[in-house]
Amino acid sequence: MGLDVRTITKYRTLLKLIPKLQEMAASKEYSWTALTDAVTLSDQKQEELVCDIQNEPESVTKAWIIKKCRELKQEEIENDQKKKAQEIEQTNIPKSKATGYIKPKVATKKIKKYSSELTEVLKDEYVIPEKDLExxxxxxxxxxxxxxxxxxxLMNRFAN
Structure with missing residues (x-):
């Protein structure tokens, strides 16, 4: 067919773009090789790129599209980092007793598991060094x- 592998790869990459960007690439009005950079963007950011191109058609060049794709990707990365930081903050917020309530069966299993280990430690099977006594x-x-x-x-609950 006379096409090199890189060209075919770029054409295949264009198929991963949203339809509006595919149309822009097909129109040959915009650099299709530059538009392939948008494939790493979310659909929302690709839509944003379309709007930016339509709002500034006279200043759109290959370099402009590449720069815009990088800016949009950087925004996505920063937003993802902010979301992850917020998720981490929320997981570190102490939960109320009602939120952290453990079902009685689970609590009983935990108490049995750890009490046997603690009992083993406390029955002189383990030595406590002098420096750790206090x-x-x-x-x-x-x-x-x-x-x-x-x-x-528990006794009060049992009595009632």
């Missing part, structure tokens, strides 16, 4: 307080 005492006291409070809450 920290270990503080953690055990905190744990004892939490356990006592939980027992009291």
């Amino acid at each position: 920290q270990t005492i503080n953690e055990l006291e905190d744990l004892s307080k939490i356990i006592s409070e939980k027992i009291e809450v």
